[in-house]
Amino acid sequence: MTRISLTVDGMSVSDDVEPRMLLVQYLREVLGKTGTVIGCDTSNCGACTVHLNGTSVKSCNVLAVQADGAEVTTIEGLATNGQLHPMQTAFRECHGLQCGFCTPGMIMQATDLLKENPHPSEQEIRLGLEGNLCRCTGYHNIVRAVQYAAEHAETPTGGPR
Amino acid sequence: MTAVEDRETAQPTAEIGRDRRRKEDQRLITGRTRWTDNITLPGMLHVAMVRSPFAHATIANIDTAAAAAALNVVTVITGREVADEQGGLPNAWPITPDQVTPVHPPIAVDRVTFAGEVVAVVVARSAAAARDAAELVDVDYDELPAALDLKAAAEATPENGGALAHPDLGTNKSALWRFDSSEAGTGQNVDAAIEAARSDGIVIEREYRQQRLIPAFMEPRSTVVDPTGEQITMWSATQIPHILRFLLAAVTGVSEAKIRVIAPDVGGGFGGKLQTTPEEFIVFLLARRLGKPVKYTETRSESLMSAHHGRDQWQRLTLAATKDGTVTGLKVDLLADLGAYVSLVGGGVPVLGAFMFNAIYKFPAYRFTCQTVLTNKTWTDAYRGAGRPEATYAIERLMDELAAELGVDPMTIRQKNWITHEEFPFTTVAGLTYDSGNYEAATARAKEMFGYDELRAEQRKRRESADPVQLGIGISTFTEMCGLAPSRVLGSLDYGAGGWEHASVRMLPTGKVELITGASAHGQGHETAFSQIVADRLGVPFEDVEVLHGDTQVAAKGMDTYGSRSLVVGGEAVVRAADKVIEKAKVIAAHLLEASSDDLEFKRGRFEVRGTDAGLGIGEIALATFAAHNLPDGVEASLDSDATFDPVNFNYPHGTHLCAMEVDTETGQVTMRKYVACDDIGNIINPLIVSGQMHGGLVQGIAQALWEEAVYDDAGTLVTGSFVDYLLPTAADTISFELDHTFSPATTNTLGTKGVGEAGTIASTPAVVNAVVDAVRHLGVNDIQMPCTPERVWKAIRTGMAAPTQEAAMPHFDAAEPGRSSTEGADQ
Numbered sequence: 001m002t003r004i005s006l007t008v009d010g011m012s013v014s015d016d017v018e019p020r021m022l023l024v025q026y027l028r029e030v031l032g033k034t035g036t037v038i039g040c041d042t043s044n045c046g047a048c049t050v051h052l053n054g055t056s057v058k059s060c061n062v063l064a065v066q067a068d069g070a071e072v073t074t075i076e077g078l079a080t081n082g083q084l085h086p087m088q089t090a091f092r093e094c095h096g097l098q099c100g101f102c103t104p105g106m107i108m109q110a111t112d113l114l115k116e117n118p119h120p121s122e123q124e125i126r127l128g129l130e131g132n133l134c135r136c137t138g139y140h141n142i143v144r145a146v147q148y149a150a151e152h153a154e155t156p157t158g159g160p161r
Numbered sequence: 162m163t164a165v166e167d168r169e170t171a172q173p174t175a176e177i178g179r180d181r182r183r184k185e186d187q188r189l190i191t192g193r194t195r196w197t198d199n200i201t202l203p204g205m206l207h208v209a210m211v212r213s214p215f216a217h218a219t220i221a222n223i224d225t226a227a228a229a230a231a232l233n234v235v236t237v238i239t240g241r242e243v244a245d246e247q248g249g250l251p252n253a254w255p256i257t258p259d260q261v262t263p264v265h266p267p268i269a270v271d272r273v274t275f276a277g278e279v280v281a282v283v284v285a286r287s288a289a290a291a292r293d294a295a296e297l298v299d300v301d302y303d304e305l306p307a308a309l310d311l312k313a314a315a316e317a318t319p320e321n322g323g324a325l326a327h328p329d330l331g332t333n334k335s336a337l338w339r340f341d342s343s344e345a346g347t348g349q350n351v352d353a354a355i356e357a358a359r360s361d362g363i364v365i366e367r368e369y370r371q372q373r374l375i376p377a378f379m380e381p382r383s384t385v386v387d388p389t390g391e392q393i394t395m396w397s398a399t400q401i402p403h404i405l406r407f408l409l410a411a412v413t414g415v416s417e418a419k420i421r422v423i424a425p426d427v428g429g430g431f432g433g434k435l436q437t438t439p440e441e442f443i444v445f446l447l448a449r450r451l452g453k454p455v456k457y458t459e460t461r462s463e464s465l466m467s468a469h470h471g472r473d474q475w476q477r478l479t480l481a482a483t484k485d486g487t488v489t490g491l492k493v494d495l496l497a498d499l500g501a502y503v504s505l506v507g508g509g510v511p512v513l514g515a516f517m518f519n520a521i522y523k524f525p526a527y528r529f530t531c532q533t534v535l536t537n538k539t540w541t542d543a544y545r546g547a548g549r550p551e552a553t554y555a556i557e558r559l560m561d562e563l564a565a566e567l568g569v570d571p572m573t574i575r576q577k578n579w580i581t582h583e584e585f586p587f588t589t590v591a592g593l594t595y596d597s598g599n600y601e602a603a604t605a606r607a608k609e610m611f612g613y614d615e616l617r618a619e620q621r622k623r624r625e626s627a628d629p630v631q632l633g634i635g636i637s638t639f640t641e642m643c644g645l646a647p648s649r650v651l652g653s654l655d656y657g658a659g660g661w662e663h664a665s666v667r668m669l670p671t672g673k674v675e676l677i678t679g680a681s682a683h684g685q686g687h688e689t690a691f692s693q694i695v696a697d698r699l700g701v702p703f704e705d706v707e708v709l710h711g712d713t714q715v716a717a718k719g720m721d722t723y724g725s726r727s728l729v730v731g732g733e734a735v736v737r738a739a740d741k742v743i744e745k746a747k748v749i750a751a752h753l754l755e756a757s758s759d760d761l762e763f764k765r766g767r768f769e770v771r772g773t774d775a776g777l778g779i780g781e782i783a784l785a786t787f788a789a790h791n792l793p794d795g796v797e798a799s800l801d802s803d804a805t806f807d808p809v810n811f812n813y814p815h816g817t818h819l820c821a822m823e824v825d826t827e828t829g830q831v832t833m834r835k836y837v838a839c840d841d842i843g844n845i846i847n848p849l850i851v852s853g854q855m856h857g858g859l860v861q862g863i864a865q866a867l868w869e870e871a872v873y874d875d876a877g878t879l880v881t882g883s884f885v886d887y888l889l890p891t892a893a894d895t896i897s898f899e900l901d902h903t904f905s906p907a908t909t910n911t912l913g914t915k916g917v918g919e920a921g922t923i924a925s926t927p928a929v930v931n932a933v934v935d936a937v938r939h940l941g942v943n944d945i946q947m948p949c950t951p952e953r954v955w956k957a958i959r960t961g962m963a964a965p966t967q968e969a970a971m972p973h974f975d976a977a978e979p980g981r982s983s984t985e986g987a988d989q
Contacts, residue, residue, distance in 0.1 A: 018289075034199035035192015037428075039379050040461035044884035047379060075192035084190070092186040095849045098857060099684030100189030101379040101428030107190060122897065129892040133884065135379045135429050136684050138860030138921075139892040141853055 004068040008033065009077025017064045023057075024048040026064035027074060035076040035104050039133070046132030049105035050074045056112035058105075058131070075104035078111070087111045087149045096145030098136035106132050110146045119150055176693040176703055177912070180849040183689040184708075185682075188426075195425035197383035197396045198458040205385070206235055208444060208457040209291035211281040211298045212467065213273035216309065216537040216877025217326070218302035220271055220280060228283055228297040233290040235451065237298060239281045240268035247446055248412040250502070251437060253404075253657035254509035256533070260336040263327045263535065265502040267439035267446070273302070274326060274501035275537050276878050277466035279439055284447055284455065307537040307877040308333055311475060311498045314536045326501055326535040335499055335533040336508055340515050340591065342527040348590035349526040351481075354490025358481035362489065365480040365562050370946050371551045373473040373498065373871040375465055375887055376544045378683075380428020382468060383458035384441050386448035393449065394421045397441055400430040401721040402681050404505075404658065406713045408437045409445060424711040427683035431861065432543030434683065435723045436469055436505050465887055466879045470871050471544020473498035474511065476555045481526075486567050486574050490526035493518050493555065497533045500540035507542035508533050512654060513642075514548030516591040520556045521600050521640045521815060522578040527590040537877050543723060545861055545922040549641045557637045557927035558934075558944075565938060571931070572604070572613075575638050582905075593642060595813045597905040598841060600638060607817035607839035610899055616821055616835075624939055629827050632834070633936025635820040637928035643916035644812030645724030661807035662726065663718035664734035666695065666742050668800040670787035672780025673705045676738075679719020680731035681711045685918065686850045687727055691735055693846055694912070698739035699779055700766020718805070725812070725916025728846065733910040734806040741802035746782045749800075752793040753777060753785060812907055814915040816840030818859075818924040822932035826940065829955025831867065831933055837899045838924065843906045843915040851917050855900055858921020864890050865922075866929035868948050937961065 001016040008031060015030055027033040027050070038060060039047030048059040051073040078085040087107050090096065097103040106129065113120065113128035120128065125146045126139070134142060188194055225237040240247070250265040269278050281298050285291035306324035308314040314333040317323025326333050342348030358364045384397040393415065399405055402422040410417035427434065440457055448455040459467070477494040497511040515529045546553075560578075564571035580587045582599040589595065608614075613634070620632045645651075648659035667675040676695050680687055692706040709715050720726075743763055750768035751758035754775055761768045769776035777785075782800070785791065789798035821835040838855065845851050868888040872880045881887040906913025926947070933949045934942060941961025945953055 028199075032201075033192075034196070035194060037194075037196060037380070038198075039381065040884045042461065042883045042885050045379065045461070075190075079191055088190040091190050092182050095183065095853045097186060097189055098686070098853055099379065099427065099429040100185070100194065101196070103189050104192050126892040126895070131891075133379065133889050133891065135377060135431070135861075135889065136857045137853060138856035138858075138898070139890075139895050140856035140897055143892065143897065 002065050004065055006067050006070050006072060008072045009074055019063070019065055021064045022060055023062040023064050023067050024059035027059060033074050033076055036074045037101060037104060039101065044133065045102070046109060047102050047105040049108040049132065051108060051112065056109050075107060078107065085111065086153055090145040090149035090152065094141050094145040094148050096137060096142045102132060102134040106134060106142060110149065113146065114150055114153070118153065120146070122147070176696040177846050179693065179847065181689055181693055181703065181847055183686050183850070184692060185686060185688050196380060196428060197385055197398045197425060200385045200396055200456070202385070202387055202454040205454040205456055206284050206286065206451060207288040207291045208447060208455060209283045209288070209295040210279045210440070210463065211283065211295050211300065212463065213269065213278045213280050213302070214276055215273060215302050215304055216276045216307040217305040218273050219305060220269065220273065221301040221303050223281055224299040225281060227299070228294040231290070231294040231297060233286040234294045235284040235286065237281060237283050237294070240266055240270035243268060243446060244270045247442065250439060250442065251408050251412060251505060252503045252508065254506045255655060256338050256508045256512055257336040260503070260508060261330055261332060261334065262503045263330060267442040275539050277463070277539060278501070279443065282443055282447065284451065288458070309536055309538065309873060309877050311473065311496050311534055311536060315496050315532060315534045326537045333535045335503055335535055338512055338515070338531045340529045342590045345592055347588070347592045348524070351490040351492045351526040351528040354526040355479055355481045355492065358483070358489055362481060362483045363563070363566055365559055365566060367478050367559060367562060367944065369476045369478065369555055369558060371472040371474040371476065371554065372947050374471045374544055374865055374869050375871050376431045376433025376468070376471060377465070377887065377889055378429035378431055378433050381459045381461055381464045382434065382438065382440065383456070384444045385454060385456045386444045387454040388448045388452055389454065392419055392421055393445070394423065395441070395445060396423045396425055398427050398434060399424050400427070400434040400681060400683055400723055402711055402713055403679060403719040403721050405437055405441065412442065413445065421714045424681050424683070430683045431545040432471060432547055432723060433468055435543045462883050465882050466539060469504055469507065469542040470500065470539050471541055472551060473541050474551055476551065478555055478559055480559050480563060482563055486563060486569060486577050488522060488524050488578050491518060491524050493529045495531040497531055498538065498541060499533050499535050500538045501535065502540045504540045504542040507540060509654070509656060510543055510548045511551070512548065514552035516593050516642055517549050517552035518556050519590050520553060521580055521638055523580055524590045538873060539879070545858065546919045547724070549919065550862065550923045550926055553637070553639045553641070553923050554927045557639065558931065561636070561931045561934070562943065565943065571636050575636065579638065594810060595640070596810060596908040598640065598813060598815050599903055599905045600815060600817070602903045603815065603839045603841050604638060604817040606901055606903060607819050607837055610839065610901060611819040611835065611837040613819065629825060631824050631826055631936040633822045633824060633932040633934065635822065635928040635930065635932025635935060637818040637924045637931065639818065639924040640813050640815035641919060641923050642811040642813060643725035643919060644729035644808055645726045646811060647809055648807050658720070659807065660720065660730065661805050662720050662731040662734045663803065663805045664731065664738040665803045666738040666801065668742060668779070668783040668786070670784050672701065672783050673707065674699060674701055675707050675709055676735060677709045677716045678731050678735065679716050679721065680727035681719065681721045682727065683722065685722065685727060686847070690728060690846045690850055691732065694732055694735050695739055698736060699742065700764070701779065725918040728914050729812045729907065729910055729916050730806060730808050732912060732914060734804045736911045737804035737806055738802045741804060742800050745800045745802060746779055748796055749786055749792060750777050750782050753782070753791065808909060810909045812909065812915045814840065814842045814917060814920050816920060816924055818928040820928040820932040822929065822936055824933060824936040824954060826937060826958055829951035829953070829958065831949055831951070831954060833863070833896050836896065838921070839901045839903060840920055841903045841905050842917045842920065843904065844913040845902065846912070846914065852900055854917045855921045856898055858919060859898055859925045860890055860895055862922040862925030863929050865926045866947055866949060868894070870948050
């Protein structure tokens with residue numbers, strides 16, 4: 001077991017973990033952050049996407065020990081003081097989700113996308129979300145949601161860091 | 162077979178027709194979700210499955226000692242140890258009385274019949290410990306010949322030495338299902354029509370492949386069973402909590418009253434979670450045995466290899482027509498791959514297609530024959546559209562072929578043969594009565610949106626200039642039967658259950674409303690759409706309606722969600738339950754207002770005495786009923802009402818889909834340029850939700866045309882066993898769509914609605930393939946097997962160009978090499 005200390009959604013946490021434990025397992029099984037989900041075992045689907053030190057990562061592709069000392073933001077920490085993040089609002093407003101399983105990862109990836117490119121073209125959005133699979137929406141309204149968030153960004157996108 | 166019910170269609174009102182944002186979304190966008198895998202209970206144990214790597218083998222020995230001795234392992238169980246108590250998985254739809262149905266034990270006992278079948282289970286204190294120990298289970302297999310190729314499997318007998326999926330059954334043939342219009346009295350003899358066309362007309366003969374697909378819902382399946390206390394509670398990622406509860410009881414002998422099934426948040430299904438699974442029965446058994454909560458969550462690789470697949474047919478088709486393009490008959494011969502077992506409704510999936518090959522057309526003669534076949538591959542069952550995409554693909558491809566052979570525009574051929582709007586209701590050659598539709602209107606609108614004539618002109622130019630990138634236009638004028646289903650029809654097809662749906666409306670003393678529905682959503686937005694219906698019906702605010710579903714203890718009755726049924730069957734039950742509340746409230750309102758109930762009018766949530774200011778809101782009546790201080794004599798203190806609705810007919814959405822594809826003739830690369838769909842789904846409750854259903858459905862259908870295929874190697878191993886190889890489309894692969902609607906309300910439900918969940922998937926596959934073939938038809942290509950990968954397209958072009966034009970247009974029944982696995986990824 002290895003001791004790790006990190007900040008998750010603004011809370012300082014510290015635990016002994018097996019070196020092989022994935023960050024997503026740590027989030028779900030140890031911290032109960034079940035908003036972040038596991039959709040595959042080959043890092044293709046992106047459902048587990050979170051922010052690690054402000055950048056989107058697939059948390060199934062990061063060991064918990066690699067997050068030692070890091071700041072992690074999950075879908076559960078994206079809203080601040082009860083206010084939805086503009087990207088969360090945009091997904092609801094544009095019906096960018098159906099079953100909602102890919103949604104946490106999709107929203108986390110989309111916020112990172114807009115941080116890097118605040119005014120992307122449709123094609124840039126599509127390429128930027130290529131690592132996140134959705135089976136329900138056909139991506140049409142997810143793309144609309146990201147466009148909507150870009151147009152309605154009242155606060156800097158990317159969420160709390 | 163149907164009578165149209167005389168009910169007035171709903172008038173447009175405040176909530177119905179509004180783009181309401183979904184009630185479901187708040188929890189989903191903030192991560193406050195209840196996926197089954199999120200559930201943790203005190204003392205909960207975890208399961209790992211040991212699965213067969215072989216497609217077909219006898220189990221010589223299983224050594225579980227090392228696994229059982231591993232740290233934190235509770236127990237290891239093999240099929241042999243539970244052979245007497247585990248029961249067999251149910252087949253709810255034996256399509257013929259003589260159907261050959263192999264016994265399907267949840268854990269294989271002596272023999273495995275597909276790669277991925279469970280042979281042993283490990284229970285441990287953590288999922289990680291269970292998986293570690295599963296690696297220590299040592300299984301000795303003796304490999305057997307595997308039946309893999311569908312056509313070869315259909316021919317195999319003990320005498321000819323062909324591989325049998327279940328040698329004890331002596332055959333791979335499960336059931337032969339047949340419909341003949343001349344025997345049913347719905348049409349003429351198709352053999353006579355074909356013979357006549359051979360001498361003085363045109364006969365189109367083609368063979369199409371419906372490749373095997375994987376539903377690939379995003380949430381892997383997960384099941385938790387808690388046996389603590391007097392009741393056994395199962396949470397499962399399922400589309401069918403009610404059917405699951407009934408079948409758990411029927412198979413295990415545990416009283417239904419002691420079983421509670423909860424489908425909490427469920428992450429997509431698409432038919433893939435319309436199943437009672439070995440894993441669910443295993444977890445149920447383990448929890449009962451061990452007396453502790455038990456959880457199993459599959460990995461994606463396990464999901465792809467063991468959750469049921471879809472499609473997988475060979476379709477042999479003969480279309481007869483006069484020289485002017487009037488179709489005179491259609492003959493369909495199917496081979497359908499069941500995989501290793503006859504699943505819950507898998508045998509019936511091709512039967513659902515049997516009524517749809519004639520589609521929107523007035524064919525006078527029709528015969529459908531389907532042979533279902535067992536193979537040593539993953540079992541198949543419903544996948545979005547279930548039988549209807551296969552039928553629609555076949556007929557829409559054939560209509561294009563007929564047009565090409567006659568040298569006319571494919572839209573003209575369709576117009577010549579389709580049912581005109583004046584002819585509804587129309588009884589088809591397959592015996593269904595289509596209640597409403599307007600194919601002319603939907604087509605006109607779609608052509609206008611698409612710029613049909615302009616794109617045809619561009620296509621001509623590109624052909625004339627021999628542009629390396631050619632343009633193709635694909636048409637799909639589809640219809641489908643959905644809203645499953647009239648119970649009597651299901652009975653006549655030997656299905657094991659009915660097709661009704663149930664709803665309850667509970668008026669709370671505060672005036673708020675609880676709606677309980679037996680339809681169990683997994684992404685469709687029932688909470689929102691049903692709230693809109695109740696809000697309009699009862700005149701209460703949308704926000705005041707709470708929709709409860711997916712828990713058999715709360716929603717005690719239900720038939721669940723599949724077959725585009727929730728709104729058209731379940732929604733009608735909601736309407737009727739709400740109307741009963743109004744009827745009950747009216748009696749109490751009349752009493753409290755000291756008026757005759759004949760003088761009361763119910764408008765916008767209030768009973769008003771005509772011609773006066775006197776009135777009472779439904780909330781006030783709910784409170785008065787709760788208090789029960791002053792009710793009329795003999796009237797019960799409850800407004801709550803139930804309704805069970807059994808539809809009298811299916812529901813027939815239709816639409817015209819137009820697709821423009823660019824094909825690079827030098828590389829075979831295909832690119833979608835434009836996709837337009839004008840769908841007629843009757844009246845629309847929530848346009849935003851409808852558009853979402855369409856977009857997602859379209860992409861699943863497009864994915865069949867261009868990308869997806871479950872591929873097995875010669876040993877029966879699933880090659881596309883992860884998302885690395887099974888190609889789900891990404892945002893970068895798809896485009897934005899242009900949608901519109903025409904409105905021919907359904908006549909068989911009050912709201913005039915039609916199903917939409919499967920429409921996009923059913924319609925889009927042939928539109929895309931027709932477009933790809935259309936782009937290169939002048940190069941001698943008349944078919945490309947799905948998925949239309951660049952390699953297949955390139956090879957088809959090269960083959961077409963090498964052959965004289967006439968030959969290239971000939972049917973190619975022997976295109977597939979015998980003996981090769983039909984689901985192999987190799988090219989035709």
